[in-house]
Amino acid sequence: MNEYDLIEAFKEGDEFAFVSLYNRFKSPVFAFSYKMLMDRDQAEDVMQETFLRVYENRDRLMKTSAFKSWVFTIARNQCLNHIRKAGRQVAMSQDALENLASSETPLSKMDKSEQVAFVTAFLHELKPEYREVLILREYQNLNYEEIAAVTRSSLSSVKSRLFKARRKLSERIQEAEARRIRRIEAGRCV
Known part of the structure; x- marks a missing residue:
C-alpha cells in the first residue's frame, strides 16, 4: 500500500x-x-x-x-x-556536525572532538526556534514549506531564521579560526 x-x-x-x-x-x-x-x-x-x-x-x-x-x-x-x-x-551529535562542516571552512580543520565541542557550544547559544529550523533543514531534509508548516511560521520567517543561524555559525567559525591562528603564532614567538 x-x-x-x-x-x-x-x-x-x-x-x-x-x-x-x-x-x-x-x-x-x-x-x-x-x-x-x-x-x-x-x-x-x-x-x-x-x-x-x-x-x-x-x-x-x-x-x-x-x-x-x-x-x-x-x-x-x-x-x-x-x-x-x-x-x-x-547539543548536536557528531553525525550532524559533519553536515555543517564543509571542507572549505575552518571548522573542518579541527579534529572531531574540537568540532563537537565547538558546535555544542554554538548550539547552546542558539534560541530553540533557530536550532529547530537548522535541524529540520540540515538533518531531516525538509524543504522551506514543510519547515514553515511544522513550525507554524511564514516562509520568510523560516528563511530568515536559517539565514541568521547559519550566519551566527559562520561568525563563530571565523572567531575560532582567528583564535587558532593567534595560538599558532604565539607558539612560534616563544
Missing part, C-alpha cells in the same frame, strides 16, 4: 495502516527528536508521545498530503515541551 492509501486508511481507523505509518516515520521522528534533545531516552519518549498523539488525533488530519508536516509538528511541540521542562539547551 502506498503512503497516500495508508494515510487514508489510518484516518478511517485501520490499525494496520497506523502500524505501517509508525514503522515508516518512527526513525525520522526519533532522529529529529534526538537532535533537538541530545538524549536518547527523551527522544524515545518524544517519539512515543508523538505517535500516541497522532493516533488519538487522527480525526484532526484534514489533508492527507500534510501528514509528514503534521507528524513533525507534533514531534516539535513535544520536544519544546521537554526542553521547557528540563530548562536546558541541547
Whole structure:
C-alpha cells in the first residue's frame, strides 16, 4: 500500500495502516527528536508521545498530503515541551556536525572532538526556534514549506531564521579560526 492509501486508511481507523505509518516515520521522528534533545531516552519518549498523539488525533488530519508536516509538528511541540521542562539547551551529535562542516571552512580543520565541542557550544547559544529550523533543514531534509508548516511560521520567517543561524555559525567559525591562528603564532614567538 502506498503512503497516500495508508494515510487514508489510518484516518478511517485501520490499525494496520497506523502500524505501517509508525514503522515508516518512527526513525525520522526519533532522529529529529534526538537532535533537538541530545538524549536518547527523551527522544524515545518524544517519539512515543508523538505517535500516541497522532493516533488519538487522527480525526484532526484534514489533508492527507500534510501528514509528514503534521507528524513533525507534533514531534516539535513535544520536544519544546521537554526542553521547557528540563530548562536546558541541547547539543548536536557528531553525525550532524559533519553536515555543517564543509571542507572549505575552518571548522573542518579541527579534529572531531574540537568540532563537537565547538558546535555544542554554538548550539547552546542558539534560541530553540533557530536550532529547530537548522535541524529540520540540515538533518531531516525538509524543504522551506514543510519547515514553515511544522513550525507554524511564514516562509520568510523560516528563511530568515536559517539565514541568521547559519550566519551566527559562520561568525563563530571565523572567531575560532582567528583564535587558532593567534595560538599558532604565539607558539612560534616563544
